[in-house]
Amino acid sequence: MPHQKFIARLQAVEDLSEDERRQIAALPATLRQVADGEIVLRQGETASRCVFVVHGFLYQTRIVGDRSQILAFHVPGDMPCLHTLLVSPMDADLVGLGPTIVGAVAHSQLKQLLDGSVHLTRAFWRETLIDAAISRRWIARLGAQAALAKVAHLICELAARLELVGLLDDGCFQMPMTQRHVADACGLSIVHVNRTIQELRHRGLIAWEGSEIELLQPEELRRLADFAPDYLTGARRT
Template sequence: MPHQNLIRRLLAVSRLSEAEQKALAGLPYAVRNLADGDIAVHQGERPSGCTVLMSGFLSRQRVISERNQISAFYVPGDIPNLHCLHVPMMDHDLCSTGPSIIATVGHVALRQVLRDFPGLTYALWGESVIQAAIYREWVENLGARAALPRVAHLLCELSTRLQRVGLAENGKMNLPFTQADLADACGLSTVHINCTIQELRRRRLIDWQGQTLELLQRAELEFIAEFNQEYLR
């Protein structure tokens, strides 16, 4: 069920009663399977529902001056376009990064549940606040940090977020990202990303084999990145 990841995500930052969890679990939804690069929701579209990420990853992206810019990654349990409940038009694409499964929950049904359970409104507002904090951190990361701490910060953030929904353990996680994906997210060239990943490997800070990434020295990586996970709470 798509709502299991959503409930787990909300429970990580909020308290939900059994009735509230049951109300979320009972929401009707439609499921879509996406391949790498498929667009879940297009820029300019006016979606009639919110997207819940069931598995895999989505990215928020837009082409600016002929370059693709990724401004967010979403992990299972996230609702990337929750804001469309209030801002009807999408100003960016939601793209599948690697294969993913999404569920769409209609706005009408979701609004009714939020009216019936004000505690859920509070929980989803909290989720929106966290997403805004992540966005601010990304802006500061791109604007103020050099390549090595910039990439290290992104990896620490992803590990923390995946751990909270049970998808990372002891610093090990599945990341189906290409170097081009990381370049678009970090505002770097693919050549610069490759050199940065190799430097993190050389220092024995990470091990990245295929789609499996392991943070080998988490404390050292966080120190380099100036990473403080408080903004994710």
């Protein structure tokens, strides 16, 4: 059950046989509650287990100079530190966003599973490649877009990723993200993020109350953000 979203995610990325799904579901995982702002894995730490999001959200943040930069958000089904299986130390803190439930699988278990299956190895590899593709979009976003487009793009991406795991309800999703998180993810100041969000609201593109974000005009928003969701699944060759 806790692996459900994770399997769904992998499934969206690579076709899995029923047997393979069973093998993944059989991975021994320990569940754990993570509080808002709690650090699951610390920068520099060498993980011996892989974490996956069961419920809620995580993000990765890194101090650079005197400010902190968010490198990635993680939604249910994501395995944020899969790369620690092969490349050891974390290059950022992994932090809970709102009350969250994570599962953890021992590296040894995962290695054993992957060593036995070329196809599953490929699926997990693909998973890390999609993470990389997302990072590359973030580079484009941070390097070349104006504040309004940056924030719009972030919202579009989160909505699209949540949709993949069935957590988008009619353009609406729940995420306890504060304006500080948006600022740290977009490389903007809080004040300017605030004004930017107001502008998005004013244009009737989004609604955002508490932890509920709604895309009022998804099409318009995507155009503004120059967003296309293709990179999130790594469109397979047919």
